[in-house]
Amino acid sequence: xxxxxxxxxxxxxVDSRIQRAIQEMGWISPTPIQAQVIPPLTVGRDLVAxxxxxxxxxxxxxxxMLQRLDPRSKAxxxxxxxxxxxxxxxxxxxxxxxxxxxxxxxxxxxGGEPIARxxxxxxxxxxxxxxxxxxxxEHLGRGTLTLRSVHMLVLDDTDRMLKLGLRSEVEQIxxxxxxxxxxxxxxxxxxxEIRAMVGRYLRNPIWVMPARADDASVGSENGYHQGSRxxxxxxx
Numbered sequence: 001x002x003x004x005x006x007x008x009x010x011x012x013x014v015d016s017r018i019q020r021a022i023q024e025m026g027w028i029s030p031t032p033i034q035a036q037v038i039p040p041l042t043v044g045r046d047l048v049a050x051x052x053x054x055x056x057x058x059x060x061x062x063x064x065m066l067q068r069l070d071p072r073s074k075a076x077x078x079x080x081x082x083x084x085x086x087x088x089x090x091x092x093x094x095x096x097x098x099x100x101x102x103x104x105x106x107x108x109x110x111g112g113e114p115i116a117r118x119x120x121x122x123x124x125x126x127x128x129x130x131x132x133x134x135x136x137x138e139h140l141g142r143g144t145l146t147l148r149s150v151h152m153l154v155l156d157d158t159d160r161m162l163k164l165g166l167r168s169e170v171e172q173i174x175x176x177x178x179x180x181x182x183x184x185x186x187x188x189x190x191x192x193e194i195r196a197m198v199g200r201y202l203r204n205p206i207w208v209m210p211a212r213a214d215d216a217s218v219g220s221e222n223g224y225h226q227g228s229r230x231x232x233x234x235x236x
Contacts, residue, residue: 010030014063018102024100030056033049038060045182046184046206049207051187058090062099073149075127076127078127079129080154081132081170082131083132083166088131091130107126107128107130109135110132111132119142147177147178151182153184208226
């Protein structure tokens, strides 16, 4: 498909299926964090991104996920954990709009909704599940969800999940996914507790941080810079 001049800023970042959806949504160019995050996630790197809500972070991790998963599979290949049911529903809706031409099925599972309705949704063999940690664990316990085929896992708004006391639930889910999975963590802040989780569960991640005013590194002019931490955080 020819690149539409209205979305030329996404050229090289997205395939034709996603490009078509972006054109239909009227997006012109990627946000700074999208431009920094999409390439490494597309090639399978683990990643930590410090980002505020409103940066279109769902597209930053959603585009690589949608491009890498196999619509012919009948297994859950992508998992997104979000802190609240409202956020889980919003993320699932955004992924649905971005993936409208991919034939990938997306299911949201969160508290506050009858679990039987979600069981029926999971029986439709979604490729991507977006859920709150507590409800994901409940489905795992019931046997209505399995994560053995997850290729890519995203922790969205991680600092908020930890503030809500969900660290234990998040870690229980992490250890029930394949060790070979790709993991991306997004958070507005990166306190020591999150850095410890990164050291334990992510593999040599790329770090994408807001550029400082005195940062003269290449790429900082767009508001973000990429870097790799030399040492992994100490985990007690």
